[in-house]
Amino acid sequence: MLTDEFGREVTGVRVSLTDRCNFDCVYCHNEGLGDTRGPMDPQDDEMGTDDVVRFLEVAAEFDVDAVKFTGGEPMLRDDLEEIVARTPDSMEVSMTTNGTFLPGRAEDLVDAGLERVNVSQDALDREQFAAVTQSGAYDKVLEGVDAALEAGLDPVKLNMVVFEHTAGYVPEMVDHVAENEGLQLQLIQYMPELTGRPEWNVDIDRVHDWLAEQAVAIEHREMHDRRRYWIAAEDAEIDGDPAASPHVGMVEIVDPVENPTFCANCHRVRVTHDGFLKGCLNRNDDLKPMGEMTKPEIREAFRAVVADRVPYYGEYMVRNGDGEWELNEKYLEEHAEP
Template structure:
């Protein structure tokens, strides 16, 4: 195994994020489909969807370059009937995680764990069926909650709940924080809304207000080296809390206009149809891996890593009016 590849900004690439499908059984109003925009097609798999053999071939090639972690995403990756097989065949040197809406976890969580899944993130934006339906356009609220329980029972703890924070969900943050503080085995990841990907800039809120509120109520605050993220450890205020009494962990992912975040990115993404992209926020850097031969995979991966540019601070730069504009120098 070689050392990880570096781009010209000194950023090692140690992780890959693979979209296994652009299909999804939800229709979340903030979805940006891994930065590609709302391109989801019909529920039947398309001919250009990466096969399990192609996914594994890619992972075996990039293992040569020191890739340590792989996260499978979508669309909804659990629409792939071969997901367990893909995880089982993933190189043992890689930690495997999954981002899912959770609606299929009951009945499959144990098999996913047995196949080698280490961690799972479940998208959950509200703790009320009506509020959940308004955001996801789905009536699967109880199914998702049951799926989270199934993941915990299968030994996938801690289960990290992903919540996108924007105008429609900001009022639910306090309840979600209390939920993870009150429930052993859960963590919460509050994700800043990205209007440049999802559109609707009027839905944006100031994520700094959420930081300030959490700092006021947290037992302690930690700063992660990766992306300079902050973690807040919050105790439950419920006298009937069912947890073990330990504080719950809440982490904020705030990439928007954040040069530090981009300067510490160690990830390359793979689209469901076999393109590599070096940055979530860009689609002008997409490169096809062609027929997915090992040579094509290797050459494309090396080229994508070599041409990665931090989105904020380099690809975009602040002008004299403190606006982020395309850096053309």
């Protein structure tokens, strides 16, 4: 297993299979690359099936034990089932999707080896959902969640980005996962540094505080220093472990912005749809090409990207005398091109 100079073992990879998407979400940062989505047809720069599998085989050599497939929308890849089926058996396989293509494919993906799925669902209100996603696929997403549950992908984790457009819908979504078995909720902090709209930001600590008031139990997870809140529906009867009780929903917050503890616990390397490795979502100055994607080239690039990984907050970005975050000039000088 590869470890960076800050002692962080790389145990997972997040692989973007395409930057194409049938949605146009207003908060999208396309895995940190910016809004580069183009036509819906397959693009020449996307990694081929064999390229993706070859990369995963190398990652498995380094004891990486989990892969999450993302996009864009990964289900726009017709070869997704083949990629999942050919993923090394030692890896847990999950996917983040908008859910619209799960009806008709969820069962085949499970048969291929998919174990978990995150479905993006930013509001239970049809009009607001359309405004955020720039799509009219609200009902299709709900069908996709049902299809995932029916295929055995239980629990289905709903992803909700919390920002000005969606914050008012958080209580309704929390009630939704508490009342419906098989669902969990992941509230994702809006990242203005990647989207360029700081005026949309909300205070994520207020969301934490509100959930803490509602929770029947709170769990702390070492990974990314995350907190999980167990929220009971009105008719819930809790007997023993809240997590095992019906009508109790799990809500987790992902809050990386200005969070050195989050960055200090990051154990993932990302792969762009066009075959570059990156050590941090927030950076594109650390991209490592994998060349023609032969196994020796992949190994070399993987070692290099891990060696160069630093916590984004606390190392790449540091606080100045006024307590504000700024680029670490010392780090930039030490890593400047000769």
